[in-house]
Amino acid sequence: MELVLTKMHGLGNDFILVDDRDGRVAGRYPYPDLARKLCDRHFSIGGDGLIVVLPSQSCDMAFAIFNSDGSEAGMCGNGMRCFARFLYEKGLLRQKVITVETLSGPVVCILENDEEDRVMGVRVDMGPPRLLPADIPFVWDGGKEPLEVALKVLDQTFQVTPVSMGNPHAVIFMEDIDPVPLEIWGPAVENHPSFPEKTNVEFVQVLSPESIRVRVWERGAGVTLACGTGACAALVASVLTGRTGKKVEVLLPGGRLLVEWDDRSGHLYKSGPAETIFETSIRI
Numbered sequence: 273m274e275l276v277l278t279k280m281h282g283l284g285n286d287f288i289l290v291d292d293r294d295g296r297v298a299g300r301y302p303y304p305d306l307a308r309k310l311c312d313r314h315f316s317i318g319g320d321g322l323i324v325v326l327p328s329q330s331c332d333m334a335f336a337i338f339n340s341d342g343s344e345a346g347m348c349g350n351g352m353r354c355f356a357r358f359l360y361e362k363g364l365l366r367q368k369v370i371t372v373e374t375l376s377g378p379v380v381c382i383l384e385n386d387e388e389d390r391v392m393g394v395r396v397d398m399g400p401p402r403l404l405p406a407d408i409p410f411v412w413d414g415g416k417e418p419l420e421v422a423l424k425v426l427d428q429t430f431q432v433t434p435v436s437m438g439n440p441h442a443v444i445f446m447e448d449i450d451p452v453p454l455e456i457w458g459p460a461v462e463n464h465p466s467f468p469e470k471t472n473v474e475f476v477q478v479l480s481p482e483s484i485r486v487r488v489w490e491r492g493a494g495v496t497l498a499c500g501t502g503a504c505a506a507l508v509a510s511v512l513t514g515r516t517g518k519k520v521e522v523l524l525p526g527g528r529l530l531v532e533w534d535d536r537s538g539h540l541y542k543s544g545p546a547e548t549i550f551e552t553s554i555r556i
């Protein structure tokens with residue numbers, strides 16, 4: 273079977289997109305295996321994850337995301353912007369406001385097009401953060417919402433703010449994130465027993481009440497250049513711990529996102545780019 277694939281990225285967080293609305297791929301090749309195969313950076317196309325376009329009963333379209341290790345995630349912020357652009361540019365949908373079903377609930381994407389109808393960016397209504405331990409999930413018996421919990425990891429004790437944005441995050445504030453050994457601390461926090469479904473990990477440096485820097489270790493993918501849900505989780509933790517206001521620019525190694533926590537709806541809104549790198553086809 274010939275498989276048409278599109279490689280896209282959001283701030284260097286890169287994905288392979290496949291349209292499987294007719295289920296032909298799933299019938300042939302389980303998505304976790306396909307993700308592991310295609311995301312290999314040495315023997316295949318390479319990517320942080322595989323995104324699958326699926327039909328939806330409740331929304332305009334359904335979104336599935338598999339990390340490069342084959343694990344499935346509930347949500348992906350950068351991948352969602354790529355997904356929206358893909359749907360529009362491929363003509364799968366014609367409207368600029370798109371509702372998307374994810375494993376973690378519906379989200380809304382708003383395409384930001386120029387006068388010539390080119391997609392310049394995508395704003396995503398990411399929904400509200402989930403802070404209850406059972407919703408993250410995070411093992412904790414200290415009360416309703418864990419704010420800064422001391423977690424012993426290797427020879428360090430981190431103050432961790434656990435947040436779910438439809439997937440789990442551990443946010444850790446540092447004076448300076450440059451010296452953080454992501455490849456060592458990242459997997460150690462990711463696999464900490466307090467996070468029974470593992471976790472994404474954000475090391476955050478506050479620059480001002482309107483600006484933060486973030487370096488990310490992603491569950492199932494390792495070091496990535498950016499993480500959209502991670503940027504939202506970092507803002508939530510920054511607000512809850514009194515470090516920033518509710519609207520910040522998030523500076524990641526791959527670029528900049530604008531994230532806002534809206535008072536009225538309680539939802540997070542995230543704006544940023546989505547780019548197509550190339551399209552190809554392979555035989556599976």
Ligand SMILES: N[C@@H](CCC[C@H](N)C(=O)O)C(=O)O
Pocket residue numbers: 285321337339344345346347348349350351439440472490491492493496498499500501502
């Ligand atoms: N890069 C993503 C998140 C992808 C899923 C994540 N690794 C997980 O397992 O939860 C983003 O931009 O949010």
